[in-house]
Amino acid sequence: MPSSAYRLVAIVAITLAAPVAAQTSPSITGTWKGDVASAKLPTKPDIFAIKDGRYTCASCTPPIAVTADGSAQAVAGHDYWDHLTVRIVDPLTVAYTYARGGKTVSTSTDTVSADGKTLTTSWRSTDNAKGIEQSGTSTETRIGPVPAGAHAVSGSWQRAEIKQVSDSSLYMTFKDAGGALAFSQPSGETYTAKFGGPAAPIVGDPAGTVVKVRRVGARTIEETDLRGGKVVSVYTMTLAPDGKTMTVVTEDRKAGTKTQFVAYRQ
Known part of the structure; x- marks a missing residue:
């Protein structure tokens, strides 16, 4: 899948x-x-961070560690994409772009609530047989603090709810x-x-x-x-x-x- x-x-x-x-x-x-x-x-938590110009995802399979400067970074071992772009939008928002063979296949945005307790992820993808646009939104609840000096999206998160997915x-x-x-x-x-x-x-x-x-x-x-x-x-x-x-x-x-x-x- x-x-x-x-x-x-x-x-x-x-x-x-x-x-x-x-x-x-x-x-x-x-x-x-x-x-x-x-x-x-x-129930397995999502654990990732943006700190000192780097994005790391310890819970990803396999784990990810790339530069978070808005440029496409090669990432090995993932079945549906081979490059990841991580761009800091503002103090509460980070945007991601996934590409395969030089072509963007999907994008997503993580936004932290003002109180820092909820993470909302919105995604869009055309990576399907017909190339139609699909989208979805989900939320996660913070279960671990923001590491010192890291962006607000950083920490440990527990998946909470799927809000919407394309029919x-x-x-x-x-x-x-x-x-x-x-x-x-x-x-x-x-x-x-x-x-x-x-x-x-x-x-x-x-x-x-x-x-x-x-x-x-x-x-x-x-x-x-x-x-x-x-x-x-x-x-x-x-x-x-x-x-x-x-x-x-x-x-x-x-x-x-x-x-x-x-x-x-x-």
């Missing part, structure tokens, strides 16, 4: 799969929408394709993977993610995403008995975090 340091998003640009269950179970075929209000966010990131369509699961999103990403079969590519994913799907129970399926042969995330989807909702638990194996939300049949 597409991800980056600003995205909570992890949280919100979502790749799902769901079961084609026994005859007595409801069908997953149809269109669903993730509900951001239902999200249970990771094109939240809608998803599934189809039981005779022993395989077909998936698509409005932003253009698609896959068709056989249950219990080999990994299938996510078409339109710039990081080359492939997917394996398997049934875990009558109403539950597990999706495993891999890049370079390594597991990067696991999704467990459980359809409600009435077929109207689906609970999704997302494990980010690289970051060591877990997110849960509910999707509603449309």
